[in-house]
Amino acid sequence: QKEVEQNSGPLSVPEGAIASLNCTYSDRGSQSFFWYRQYSGKSPELIMSIYSNGDKEDGRFTAQLNKASQYVSLLIRDSQPSDSATYLCALGGLTGGGNKLTFGTGTQLKVEL
Amino acid sequence: DVKVTQSSRYLVKRTGEKVFLECVQDMDHENMFWYRQDPGLGLRLIYFSYDVKMKEKGDIPEGYSVSREKKERFSLILESASTNQTSMYLCASSLPYPNEQFFGPGTRLTVL
Numbered sequence: 001q002k003e004v005e006q007n008s009g010p011l012s013v014p015e016g017a018i019a020s021l022n023c024t025y026s027d028r029g030s031q032s033f034f035w036y037r038q039y040s041g042k043s044p045e046l047i048m049s050i051y052s053n054g055d056k057e058d059g060r061f062t063a064q065l066n067k068a069s070q071y072v073s074l075l076i077r078d079s080q081p082s083d084s085a086t087y088l089c090a091l092g093g094l095t096g097g098g099n100k101l102t103f104g105t106g107t108q109l110k111v112e113l
Numbered sequence: 114d115v116k117v118t119q120s121s122r123y124l125v126k127r128t129g130e131k132v133f134l135e136c137v138q139d140m141d142h143e144n145m146f147w148y149r150q151d152p153g154l155g156l157r158l159i160y161f162s163y164d165v166k167m168k169e170k171g172d173i174p175e176g177y178s179v180s181r182e183k184k185e186r187f188s189l190i191l192e193s194a195s196t197n198q199t200s201m202y203l204c205a206s207s208l209p210y211p212n213e214q215f216f217g218p219g220t221r222l223t224v225l
Contacts, residue, residue: 032211032212032213034213034214042218042219043203043216043217043218043219044156044203044216045216046213046214046215049211049213051211088155088156090214092212093212099144099161099163099207099209099212100146100158100161100171101212101214103155103156104155105153105154105155106155
């Protein structure tokens, strides 16, 4: 089992809809959770960090963490074509991992007009 | 804002050449990382450093070495470039806590 699992997609949503991106992980020692957005040909950009159970909102983005069920989600409200990108889930504080992050392979999101 | 810069956006080298990729960050971060990213394989950690002159191997260190002589600068060296090292190379930096990593723009390296 991979340490971080994401559905590769593509996930297609119409403009204005809510996009829901999910990530599951295997290491219960994970302490920090991140979502990165990566446009084609560009580098990953940090968009959300979450460290405790529950929801964290920032503008149109909401990160949800459930440590008991070992998943972290990213909701994008009022999706725009400019949200079309690959979203990477990353975990920190894995057992023996030190300051490293472990990345999923990403979910491609397509927001259609 | 954290700024991480990389020496080149695009680089073309020949097999057997020694290649230097340089990364500089301006936020006094202790941690610096080198990744490569290939389609379908995601981000793979090559080397990382927690402090000046310190380095640790990541998941795929073979064929690479690194140098960190100053806190703000982390260099990746391909001792003898090979075609299977054609890839996007990404540098990142972070504080020990929170360990949010911030990436540079990347260097797309092609080895012919």
